[in-house]
Amino acid sequence: MGLDFKAPAKLALALLLVFGLSGCQALSGSDARPEIMxxxxxxxxxxxxxxxxxxxxTSRHEVVGRVEGLGDLSHASVVYSRDARYGYVFGRDGGLTKVDLLSQSIVDRVIQSGNSIGGAISQDGRYVAVSNYEPGGVKVFDSQTLELVADVPATYTSGDGESGQSKTVGLVDAxxxxxxxxxxxxGEIWTLDMSDESADISRFEAGESPYDALITPxxxxxxxxxxGEDGLSLLDLWNPEQGVTEILPDYGKGEQKLPVYKxxxxxxxxxxxxQAFVPAVGHHQVLMADMKDWSLTDRIPVQGQPVFVMASPDNRQIWVSFAHPDNDVVQVIDSQTREIVRTLEPGEAVLHMEFTPRGEEVWISARDSNQVTxxxxxxxxxxxxxSAEKPSGIFFTSRAHALGL
Structure with missing residues (x-):
């Protein structure tokens, strides 16, 4: 009588089906793998x-998760890694936190100063720089490990010969x-060259007390x-040897200014x-400047002191938010007619606006309404x-592929 191989084979097949089905049930239950996105x-x-x-x-208009433990975010901003997976959060308490958007978790966190005001990521994505109020200066970190790469204390000598360490503001990548x-x-503008290990610094005289800055797209x-004065300081990075030029020097001269709330x-x-659309400090105006020669071309009256003046991605609309006490509205300006086409009411204490990458929508945070509209x-x-708890800054991953954001 020969051996019967059919029975063991049937048993093995039955076991395979049982375990296979139980595995499928596990994946469809509470232990399912996270959604791939x-x-x-x-x-x-x-x-x-x-x-x-x-x-x-942004496509679903929904919250995927919450990441806690990031310290003081009363004045916080975010930049992204080149692959848009990691966000680097700059907190007011000097904290630099690397957040994984896919796992909704903190990858690493360092306290690099006593008081910081924002940061930037380098063009090649290798370095993250942080701008500091206390003790001042800029620190540069490896974006992978958050190890310190360069420390720029921003020391200067005042008019009476005393040395000090300056607050740094308006930090951008170029x-x-x-x-x-x-x-x-x-009252200076510095460039820090991170193209090699030398970390060369160039210094330029600017106007009195620069408080913020931007870089053109x-x-x-x-x-x-x-x-400290009316006007703006401009540095042409294509021709830095020309030094800093003053633009719009007289837009507020001789006029009655209002108290500046923000x-x-x-x-x-x-x-x-x-044209550049510029918030006027201490005025209920948005200024327009011709980018060919940076001359003032128009003043657009608005309902309060502008804080953010932002163009939609197609440049057809200019969206304006305001300082207290007019910070419960947003006004939309047509960039061609220069007329206000709509006044919106997104909620109490509007703080930030962010356009989706192609501009079909804009997200607006209202801190005291605990919501984003x-x-x-x-x-x-x-x-x-x-819904959000006292929302402020909104930062989409499309920023990973834009200069100066």
């Missing part, structure tokens, strides 16, 4: 009062692996706003159709809201 339509919303950030999906920033007390012009943010400057930029009607 790209990062292109993700972003972070800062919850300033709770030291947390929301990971959001082509050629440059970082550019302004020194508040020193093509990476050519670095423009610093001045707290300094404008220059990062979101609107540049459209060859999403508007269709064509109809100017709200399409959704997202």
């Amino acid at each position: 790209g990062t292109g339509d993700l972003g972070l919303i800062v919850e300033r009062a709770t030291g947390s950030v929301l990971v959001i999906n 082509p050629g692996n440059l970082f550019v920033f302004s020194l508040f007390e020193a 093509d990476g050519r012009y670095y423009i610093a706003g001045l707290f 300094m404008p943010h220059l990062e979101g400057w609107a540049i459209a159709d060859g 999403i508007y269709n930029t064509r109809t100017l009607e709200p399409v959704a809201t997202v």
Whole structure:
């Protein structure tokens, strides 16, 4: 009588089916693998009062997760790695936190100063730089490990011969692996070359007390706003040997200024159709300057002191938010007619606006309403809201592929 191989084979097949089915059931239950997704339509919303950030999906208008333990986020900003997976969060307490958007977790965190005001990531994505108030200066870190690479204390000598360490503001990345920033007390603009290990610094005299700055989308012009005088300081990074030029020097001279409740943010400057739309400090105006010669071409009356003046990605609209006490509205300006086409009410204490990459929607945070309202930029009607705890900054991963953001 020969051996019967059929019975063992049937048993093995039965066991395989049982374990296979049980495995399928496990994947479909609570222990299922996390959803696979790209990062292109993700972003972070800062919850300033709770030291947390929301990971959001812009296509779905929904919260994917919350990451806690990021310290003081009362004045926080975010930049992204080249692959848009990691967000680097700059906190007011000097914290630099690397957040994984896919796992919704903290990868690493360092406290690099006593008080910081923002940062930037280099053109090649290798370095993250942080701008500091206390003790001042700029520190540069390896984006992979958060190890310190360069320490730039921003020392200067005052008019009476005393040395000091300046607050640094307006830190941006620029082509050629440059970082550019302004020194508040020193009244200077510096460039830091991170294209090699030398970390060379170039210094330029600027106006009195630069408080914030931006770089134009093509990476050519670095423009610093001045707290100590009317006008702006411009550095042409294509021709830095020409030094700093003063532009719009007389836009406020001889006029009655209002108390300044909140300094404008220059990062979101609107540049459209060859014109720069600029928030006027201490005035209920948006200024227009011709980018060919930076001459003042128009003043657009608005309902309050502008904080953010931002162009939609197609440059057809200029969106304006305001300082207290007029900070419950946003006004939309047509960039061609220069007329206000709509006044919106997204909620109490509007703090930030962010356009989706192709501009079909804009997300607006309202801190005291604990919500973010999403508007269709064509109809100017709200399409959704997202709940958040005291939301402030909104940062989409499309920033990973833009200069100066």
